[in-house]
Amino acid sequence: MKLLAKFNILLILLFGVGLLFVSRLSRGFLEENAREQTLQQAKLMLSSARSTRDYTEQELDPLLETTPESTKRFLPQSIPFYAATVTFNHLRKDYPDYTYKEAALNPTNPRDRADQWEADIIDYFRNHPDKKQLVGERQTATGTSISLSQPITTNKSCLVCHGSAATAPPTEILTYGSANGFGWTLNEIIGAQIVSVPTAVAEGIASRLYHTLLIYISATFLATLAVIDLGLYFIVIRPVRRLAAIADLISNGDLDQPEFTYKGKDEIAEVTASFNRMYVSLKKAIQMLDR
Template sequence: MFKNLKLGKKFTLLLLSVFLGSLLLSSTAFAYVLNQNAQDQLMSKALVLMQTMNSVRHYTNTQVNPELEPRLEQEFLPESVPAYAAREVFEKLREETAYREFFYKEATLNPTNLRDKADAFETTVVEQFRNSPKLSELQGFRKSAGNNLFYVARPIQIKEQSCLQCHSTPSAAPASMIERYGEANGFNWQLNEIVGAQMISVPARQVVSSAAQAFLLLMSILLVVFAIAIFAVNALLRRFVVRPLSRMAQVAEVVSTGDMGAEFEYSAKDEVGDIAKAFNRMKVSLSMAMQMLEQPQQYKD
């Protein structure tokens, strides 16, 4: 069937085949690259937020607590806890539209405030950090309450002795803290121990949506470029190949009837021009051969 098609249709089918194959390969590659790029962008944003929360923790621990120290000796204030301060600041930040879908949690294996208790998945993340002390960061996707989330996690390690004032033993903790949270949780922490993980998560649809928008834009550009290319190639093919060959076929038909006045006209110095020259030489040779055949007949007469 392909052999019976006109030259223009053959080239069109060939270009379409190349286009579809290229589109399949490029779409697969683009989808992967764009998805990775979307993840990197969200991760970069999440890490900035995490650094901000670390700054809040540091400020609370080094600036706020010393000022409140006289009062803290008499009364426990949750606002003086770095993790509490960071969580509250982040909740305020989530009131902004750009950060509304971001979630922050200091997932802890044995927290004082059960709000920070690590769930099953978060526990596995913390255990990974505990088993691999050199591991500084994890990222990926998880399921939570039926939703797909993209998360970034970093370990929480007890690096300051001051943290153990409230987390070593119940007897060493402020009495007001015990009254508020009890003495069952948040104790027996050790210096340099990894007790939890800072986790920032965002719905995975943000990754998919961002990648999908970029993917559709690139695919649209590719479709337009290939459509223009197919149109341009077909137009050039018709003008410089199909039409000249059609005219040559018509002239050859006229010459075959004995009309030697017809000319194979084509001025371009390309392959089609070479064919036109070859046809003209063939026509001249044919004309000479016919004349030679006619001369003996004249002598006989």
């Protein structure tokens, strides 16, 4: 087997061991990083929904209350729950894997009523009022899902519509009835903002990054191997082959070959110098025998 082939086999074996080590080490890191990236995206979405709620409550609702239309029919656009949900539904066009719900234990709109797992989150916030955020996982029909939640706490403006049915706007009663969504108290945690996303999203991000990393590592190795092979060929193999060719001619009795020249101060130069001395000594010895 040629020297270059042996050298390449050794490098490939070393690369294989290194790639196995790096792949095992990086896989977990990339998965954790992708999960954090997914949660960070969910945090931005929650912040956007919270901003929409605040804008609706502080700017839009007071303005809509002054319109004649507000006395004729209930305007859901003035409700923070509605505004945040509708805004997020528009956002889902770009992020279809993410879902958002403002879940409440006793909502006016049945659409906002908490499912059992959402009620558990709300109960957690009610039992831990100092907690402002909760990250959890749950099993769904399509696989594991990550959720990021923040509590919804009532303020004075909430009690205008949800304090009691007797004082609620008539248009609200006409739209939703008087059975649900009342009895809220000031500073009560009545629900939670919940953003959910399948873990498959994070796994997909990690998988793409993982394969990209392997491709870059492999490409870097191949480029490095090519450079090393070229260097090995020109620095070692080609001079050795030329030296071997001259030695072969001399061994067949051709003593008219010039001395082999090689510039440098490395090991190849030392071998060349030793070979030339041996060649000169051999020619002198043969000349002495011929006399």
